Amino acid sequence: MSKKTILISVVVVVALAAAGIWYFVLRSDAPPPVSLDSAVESVTETTTTTTEGSSGGETTTTAAAPSTAASAGLDGDWAIDTTTSFAGYRVEEELASIGFTEAVGRTSDLAGGLTIAGTSLTAVDVEVDMTTLQSDSSRRDGALGSRGLETDTFPTATFVLTEPIDLGSLPAVGEPLAADAVGDLTLHGVTNSVTIPLEAQLVDATTIVVVGSLEVAFADYGIEAPVGFSVIEIEDPGTLELQIAFVRS
Numbered sequence: 038m039s040k041k042t043i044l045i046s047v048v049v050v051v052a053l054a055a056a057g058i059w060y061f062v063l064r065s066d067a068p069p070p071v072s073l074d075s076a077v078e079s080v081t082e083t084t085t086t087t088t089e090g091s092s093g094g095e096t097t098t099t100a101a102a103p104s105t106a107a108s109a110g111l112d113g114d115w116a117i118d119t120t121t122s123f124a125g126y127r128v129e130e131e132l133a134s135i136g137f138t139e140a141v142g143r144t145s146d147l148a149g150g151l152t153i154a155g156t157s158l159t160a161v162d163v164e165v166d167m168t169t170l171q172s173d174s175s176r177r178d179g180a181l182g183s184r185g186l187e188t189d190t191f192p193t194a195t196f197v198l199t200e201p202i203d204l205g206s207l208p209a210v211g212e213p214l215a216a217d218a219v220g221d222l223t224l225h226g227v228t229n230s231v232t233i234p235l236e237a238q239l240v241d242a243t244t245i246v247v248v249g250s251l252e253v254a255f256a257d258y259g260i261e262a263p264v265g266f267s268v269i270e271i272e273d274p275g276t277l278e279l280q281i282a283f284v285r286s
Contacts, residue, residue, distance in 0.1 A: 120282070
């Protein structure tokens with residue numbers, strides 16, 4: 038075998054190895070940031086009813102028809118439907134010998150609700166079970182119990198609205214709206230007043246979908262980035278994300 042052939046073979050092997058590293062290590066499988074469109078789509082999908090055919094095991098699928106407007110009003114209490122709801126984090130981390138990658142952890146273990154009176158959202162409380170956060174790495178998830186978020190010590194995070202949100206008028210079904218939620222965010226045992234930009238939509242007369250994200254500086258909540266042998270750096274601030282479906286209580 039000539040030197041030229043050997044050189045070409047080495048180049049091919051290196052190229053294949055690099056492609057393998059990109060596909061299995063560097064390629065990010067992190068879910069995209071929250072968006073109102075995807076949230077509404079996920080909620081709409083869960084309202085789809087599948088019925089078994091009378092013969093041959095056939096199935097037919099029909100989607101629930103939404104109301105054309107919130108004619109009955111929105112007054113009252115709305116509870117969190119955990120089917121499509123989640124809260125979590127998004128951070129950039131630099132891993133040894135790999136480089137930067139995006140880490141996203143989420144949980145659907147949420148509790149709480151909101152209250153609407155007339156055209157005002159008067160109360161919101163959300164509690165998140167931080168011990169059930171899951172990402173694409175079980176090692177990362179396990180480490181958060183004693184490092185970083187220290188979920189073994191601080192198992193819950195909460196948000197409580199402290200200022201009513203004036204909607205101005207009742208939204209029509211399918212009409213998106215934007216609002217700022219001012220309230221107390223408790224994370225890692227520390228409570229701070231925050232303003233979370235939200236987007237919301239009345240999906241039908243019984244379901245409201247809300248999405249939002251907020252940059253969170255670690256020092257504001259006494260969080261020490263869990264860097265070490267394999268994690269060289271974690272970008273600060275991180276991002277808190279939420280997607281919540283509220284249904285009439």
